Structures are given as structure tokens and as C-alpha cells.
Amino acid sequence: MASTAYTVTDAHAKVHVIDLSLPDEEAQAAILHACVTTGFFYVSNHNVLEEVIEEHWLQNKAFFNLPLEDKLTIVADSNNRGYTPMAEQTLDPDHQSQGDTKEGKRYGLFHTGLYFGREVPADSEEAKLPLHGPNQWPPEALLPGYKAAMNTYMDAVRNLADRLLPLIAMALRLPSNFFDLYFHKPIGTLRPLHYNAQMSLPDEGIYGAGAHTDWGVLTILATDENPGLQVFSGGKWAHVKPVPGTFIINLGDMLERWTNGYFKSSLHRVVNHLGKERYSTAFFYEPNFFAKVECLPQCCKDKPAKFPPTTCGQYLLDKFAATHADYSGAVKVMEG
Helix, strand or coil: CCHHHHCEEEEECCCCEEECCCCHHHHHHHHHHHHHCCCEEEEECCCCCHHHHHHHHHHHHHHHCCCHHHHHHHECCCCCCEEECCCCECCCCCCCCCCCCEEEEEEECHHHCCCCCCCCCCCCCHHHCCCCCCCCCCCCCCCCCHHHHHHHHHHHHHHHHHHHHHHHHHHCCCCCCHHHHHCCCEEEEEEEEEECCCCCEHHHCECCEEEECCCCCEEEEEECCCCCEEEEECCEEEECCCCCCCEEEEECHHHHHHCCCCCCCCCEEECCCCCCCEEEEEEEEEEECCCEECCCHHHCCCCCCCCCCEEHHHHHHHHHHHHECCCCCCCCCCCC
């Protein structure tokens, strides 16, 4: 990307709060506007209980405060399950001088089928696919209640994602159940993140998280009170501030590819300009591993498809191989 992408502005992005208690017609109209402009919006009245959110924050802070040797006992495996150390991921290798200044855990949900939290046995046929397999959890004796808190939170945000998909479908003038075919065995990844207090230095290529788009269909993001998220909009970087009582929603590449660029998967990054620790949790919602990701017929009537066809699984594997230190040897799974 040209250097103009790294122009800094103190402005806040025009990201609207969408009240999910509104009638569906009003909510989908507001979602449509957000999807074709920045690809970002907030949701309020989302029905995720505050006590569920708070317990997940307490448990994640407890995990990240563990000694490094304890965290490394569940270091991420080749199926994208477990702990990722500091600087393990480089989201923007063209502009970053070092890896991202965050550490994280990834819990994959695809192997649970339609029910988040239901483990698929390691010896099952489904577990043989890349990006599938048992989660790695810290021992209950080490962090009592951690696994239960994460599963409860995953259930809640997955339910929210399933509320949003029909609204997105209707915004495209598709049947409300359009995405059901693609999400009967979805990939869902919960990624709690801890950013250290290191100041970001954009001019030197040092970021909390480098500039990137998300890879799936949509992301549900919870953040603490510390700002840091920026979206690239109108030729400049603008802040997406935390808004109490809301989740930040942003679209991913697969939705942009399905709509031939009509819906936006926007560049975003994390810049620590306050020198404070920051916690966030992203839930990445992706379709079935073998789901075809290609231009929808109604989006290719007036212009040719911008993107070549792919599958969800292949696209994710390619992205992991390009950005993660431990994915350079990822197995390529072709469309099947």
C-alpha cells in the first residue's frame, strides 16, 4: 500500500451505533449504510449479559498475568489453538519493522459444529481437517472457571453473530436465511488479546497490530476503555473509540468477495498512543471450511468479478501462512 495509507489524523471515524432493538427494517437499513461505507459499526441492545462480559475480562486478565512458562504450556499448535507469544504475528509485513506488540490466545469453534463449546474428539474425521481440533485450555487448578467463562462468552457472541447474519442478508435483498447454507458448520475463533504498554511508533513501523483487513465474514470486537483501534477511511487513519455498552462490528474479506466489493472490508490497525496496557477480545466468524467464496450472481450483473473464487478454508490457510511465524509450513487444502 502507498505511504499515504499511513497519514495520521486525530479525527474519529464516522462509525454509527445501531440499536438492535429496532425493527428489522430499520436495523438492516442502518447496517446497509455502514457496510457500503466503512464496513464498521457498533451494536447496542445486543442481549449479551454484562456479567458474562465482565467475567470474561476478569478471567482473561488473570490468564495474561500468569508467568510466561505457564502460558507457554499451551502455545498455539498448527491448528490455530492456544497461546501466541509477543510479536508472533506480523499483520502488515510490508510496513512493520517487528511483530505486533500483543500476545493472545485463540480458541477455535469450527470443530464444535453448530454448538460452540462442544469439543470434537481428536480422533474424529472432522478433526483431521486443518484449523480443526481440540482447544488447549489452562488447567482448571491453575485458573478456576476460565474454560467455563470463555465457553459462556463464546456462546453469547456467536448468538449475536447469528442475529446479525439475517440482517446483512436482508440488506443485500436476499432471504433472511441465505447464510444458513454456509454456516451449518462454521469456523469461529475467539481471540482474547493483551497489548503491552509499549508506545506505538508508526514512523518506525511499530504497532500494537499492523494494518490489516479481517479475513472472514464478520468480527465482533469487545475492547476495554483504552483507545487504540483505527480504521483507514477517506485516505486517512481515524480513531474508532470505545463506546460503553456496545460491541464493534466490522466486515471481513469474505463478505467483500461475495459482494464484489460492494460491502467493505476496511483496513484497520491498533496504535497505542497512550502508553497503557490494553485488552480486547475478537470473535471472528467464518463459514464452513469448504464453503465457496465467490461473487454472488446479483453482484456480478453489471461488472465482472473482482476476486477469483476460493474456499473459506483455503483462504484462511493462505492468510495464516503469510502472517504467522508458525504457519509458514501450513498444509494447503484445495477445494473439495
